[in-house]
Amino acid sequence: MPELGRLAVCLALLCALFSIGASITGALRRRRDVVRSGTHAAYATFGLVVVAAAILLQALLTHDFSLEYVAAYSSSTLPTYYTVAALWGGQKGSLLFWALVLTFFTTLVQWQNRERNRELMPWVTATLMTVTSFFLGLVTFITDPFERLPTPAVEGADLNPLLQNYWMMIHPPSLYTGYVSASVPFAFAIAALASGKLGDQWIRTTRRWALFSWFFLTLGNLFGAMWAYEVLGWGGYWAWDPVENAAFMPWLVSTAFLHSVMIQEKKDMLRVWNMVLVLLTFTLTIFGTFLTRSGVISSVHSFTQSGLGPFFIGFLCFAILVAGGLVVYRLPELRTAGTIESFFSREAAFLFNNLVLVGIAFAVFWGTVFPVISEWVRGVKITVGPPFFNRVNAPLGIALLFLMGVGPVIAWRRATPKNLWRAFAFPVGAGVAAAVVLLLAGVPFGYAHTTFGLGVFVLGTIAQEFWRGMRARQALLHERAPQALARVIGKNRRRYGGYVIHIGIVMAFVGVAASSVFRVEVQQTVKQGEEFKAGRYTLRFDRIENREDGHMAASAAVVSVFVDGTQIDTLMPEKRFYKKPKQPTTEVANRSTLREDLYLVLGSYDPQSKLATILAYVNPLVVWIWLGGVVIAFGTLIAVWPSAAERRVEVPVPDRAVRAG
C-alpha cells in the first residue's frame, strides 16, 4: 500500500505540472479545450492527493510500523484521534496535508467559477497548481512520508506528549486552513496581473476567500494562544516565539488587506497597495511555513531541523520575483486617478490603519529575523525577546485601536466640523467618561488604562452605528425596534458583521492589556498544610495525590482556594511523567472566571522533604480574549452569509449551458 501512496504523490505532481502547462498555454493561445484539460488535471491532482493522504492515514490507523513516519509519530497505544492528528503532527505528513488542503481549495475555486471569470481562471489554476507542485515536489523528492524503515519497527515512538492534547486536533488544521486559503486571493491577484483584467473583479471574487482565510488565521492564532496557555504552564498565552510570529504576520497583513479593498471598491484607489498586500500575505504564509521547518531561527516549537530551508527560500524568491515583476509590468495600468483629499476622511483613516498594521507586521518581522540579520552584518547573533515586541507593539496597538473607532464612522472624502461632531460627540464622551471613572476607581494611568478608554470609545462608535441604522429604518418603514435592527444588519451584512468583529477585537484588546499589565505572579515552596497569598486568594497546599497507569504516572497537588476566609474551590495542578518517551509534563489547574483566572502550576515536589513548589498566577480578564474570539466568529458568520440577492444568483446552471460553453 505505501508504494501506491508514493505512486499517487508522483502522479499528482505530474498532473499538477501538466495543469500548469495546459492552463498557461490555453490562456495565451485562447484555446478553451486546452484550458479545460488543465482544469481537469487539477481535479485529478486533488483526487490523487486524497488517495495518498488516505493511504498514509490508513497506515497510521493500522499501525504499519514498517513506515518510518508511522513509527516516528504514533504507537499502538496512542488513542485513535491522536493517531489521526499524527497525519499533520510531523514534518512529512504536514507537507502532504498542506497539499491536500490546497488541492481541495483549488477544486472548490474551480467549481465556484466554472461559469465565471473565464479570463482569470486559467491563471488562477496555474498559480494554485504551481504552489501545489512545490509542496508535492518536496513530498516526492525531499521528505517522503511513505519511506520504509530498513527493518520494520516493533512499536512506534509515539506522538510527542506535548502534542497529545485536543488542541492538536484543532489548532494546526485551522492554521493550515488559514495559511493555505491565503493562496486563493493570491492566485486571483496573479491572474489579474497576468491577464491584465485589473479591475476589481478579482477582488469581488476573492472577497469571501480573503475573509475566510483571515478568519481561520484568527482562529489558528487564538487556538495556539489557548493551547500555550492551558498546556505549557508558564502562565501566559503569547511569547513572541518565531513560530507564533510566523502565524501573526500574515494575519496582520491580511487584516490590512480586508480593509483596504473597501477603499478600492468604493473609491477605486490603492490598487497597487492592495496587490502588494495580497502578495505579501501569501509570501508571509510561505515564510511562516519556512520558519517552522528550516530551523534557521531557534524556536521552542519547530519541526525537525531539516534541509528544507533552501527550497523554501528558493520558492519564496521565485514567488516574490514573479509577483513583483508582474506588478512592475502592470504598474502604468494599475495607477488610478483617485487621491485622498483630507486627513479627516475615511480614506485617510483606512490608509493609516493599513500603515499601522503593516508597521506592526514589519516590527514583528524585524524582531523575528534580527538574530539572522545581525549575524550576517556583524558576525554575531543578537536576539530580542518579548520585551522588544511588547515595547514596540503596545503604542502601535493603541494607535490601531484609536483608528478602529475613527475609520468606520468618519465621513468619506472630507469631514466637516459638523460631521465630526455628529460622528464623535457620543463615542468620545463615552470614552472620556469611562477613562475618568476608571481613574477614580483606582486603575493607574498607562497602557491598560488607555486601552480601556479607547475600547469604550470604539464600542461607542459601534453602538451609535447600530442605533442610527435601526432608527433610520424605523422612521422610514415604521418597523418595531428588533425587526428594524435585524433587517438593517441583514441588508448590510458586511458592514455590520465587520462591526461585530470589531467588538470581538476590542474584547481581545482589553483582555490582553489587563492580563499583561495587572497580572500577579507568586512562586512559593510550601509544606503540607501551609498557606500563601496570591492576589486576593489564599492558597493552602493540602497533600499530594499519586496515580499511575500504563501510559504515565502523575502527581497532583491538592490546593484549597480561599477568598476572605471562605473556601471557594479546590484546584489540582499536576506533574505527569510519561513513560514513553520518558518526559515530564505540566498539567495546569486553571480557575477561570470573567473577572480573572487563577492559574496554578505544580513546579516541583520533593518526596523526601515533602516540599512542593507552587506557582500561582492571577491573570485578569483573560477569558475576554477567548470570548472576543467567539464574537469574531459570530461577526464573520454575519459578514459572509450570502444576502438574499446573492442566493438567487447561485441557482445552478443547466447542464446544457455548460457544454455549450
Add this chain to the structure above:
Amino acid sequence: MLNQRRFVIGAVLIAAAVSYLVYAGIKTTSVYYFEMDEFVARRADHAGEDLRVKGWVKQGTMQWDAATNRLAFDLSRKDGSEPVPVAYTGILPDMFAEGREVVVEGRYETPGLKAKQIMTSCPSKYEAEREQGATHPGA
C-alpha cells in the same frame, strides 16, 4: 497634488515612528546570543552582561534540589568539552535533562553563568534525537 504630498508626509511619519520604535526597542532589549564556541572565545569581553548561550547539559553534572528549587549543571559543547558551570533557581523546565540542548539566558560572572531563564527546545530536539537513533524503536 498638494494633498498627495501631505499624505506622503503622513505616511513617512508613521514609517519613521515605527522605525524609531523598532530601533529603540532593539537598542534597549537586545541580548547577545552565543553558541558555546563563541561564548568560550569571547566571554572575557562580556562579563556582567546579559547573554544567551546555547549549549548542551553535560552528562553527569546535573544537580537538582527540589526542596530549594536550585539547579546546577555544566553547560558544554556537544561532546562535553569546555564545561561552564550554570547556577539557576526556579522551576525546572519539563524538557530539561542531561545531554539535551538548552539555551541559558543570564549573566556571565566568572567562572560561570547565573541563569535567569533556561529555555529548552522541545519538539525539534525530541525529533532530532530520534533521527539519530537514540530512542529509535527500530534501533
